[in-house]
Amino acid sequence: MHALVSRIRRLAPSCGPVRLVGVDGHAGSGKSTFAGRLADGLGGAPVLRLDDIASHKELFGWTGRLSSQVIGPLGRGERASYTPYDWRARAFGPPRPLPPAPVVVVEGVGAGRRALRPYLALLLWMDLPAEASWARGRARDGEEQRHFWDGWVGAERRHFADDPSRPFADLLVRECGKGYEVLPGPAGAVDPHPPFTHGDGPSAVC
Secondary structure, three states: OHHHHHHHHHOOOOEOOEEEEEEEOOOOOOHHHHHHHHHHHOOOOOEEEHHHOOOOOOOOOOHHHHHHHHHHHHHOOOOEEEOOEEOOOOEEOOOEEEOOOOEEEEEOOOOOOOOOHHHEEEEEEEOOOHHHHHHHHHHHHOHHHHHHHHHHHHHHHHHHHHOOOHHHOOEEEEEEOOEEEEEEOHHHOOOOOOOOOHHHOHHHHO
16 A cells, blocks of 8 residues: 555645545445555545435435535635434434545545546546446345445446546556555556556555
8 A cells, every 4th residue: 555655645735735535436346445444554544435425315416515514625724524424314413523634535436526526636446347346235235225225226327427437537446355456547547657666566555
């Protein structure tokens, strides 16, 4: 993970003083686990999980709330405060602070959507096919969430058909054993400054 962390720390701020790093991918692709490990590698960077911004009524219609509660304040160098959604209680909870740290990781389906991309310093895509991701997510959540998943799959298909993220990813992240392989993404394929040197390539982060 050290090569990726080093690259992120060299990036210019993208939202006020903050470097926003997006981690997108299909539901069940491993975004949360990877984002947590990346945040640890960055010395405890805050992680904003888009599951806290979305809701049952707005699976993908949360752009305005994200802008007003998070993007706007961070862009002004202020402490943000958002109201995380409780998926069991079906209600938004008390405000949760989000300081303007040097790096903030934004994790969730839609982290690379067109409305958010202008504020991202880097976009990573968890490169696991949709069907494999959804199968893993269903197995993880069990029978209790079966009806939710039935509705979610269609909503996610429609979202990415209208607003794809993968074509704009700077890097692709693939699980390999107990680690990750990080490769240039579609948007970074012609980057004159490759993310890793020959001696510190994808195999070194696995």
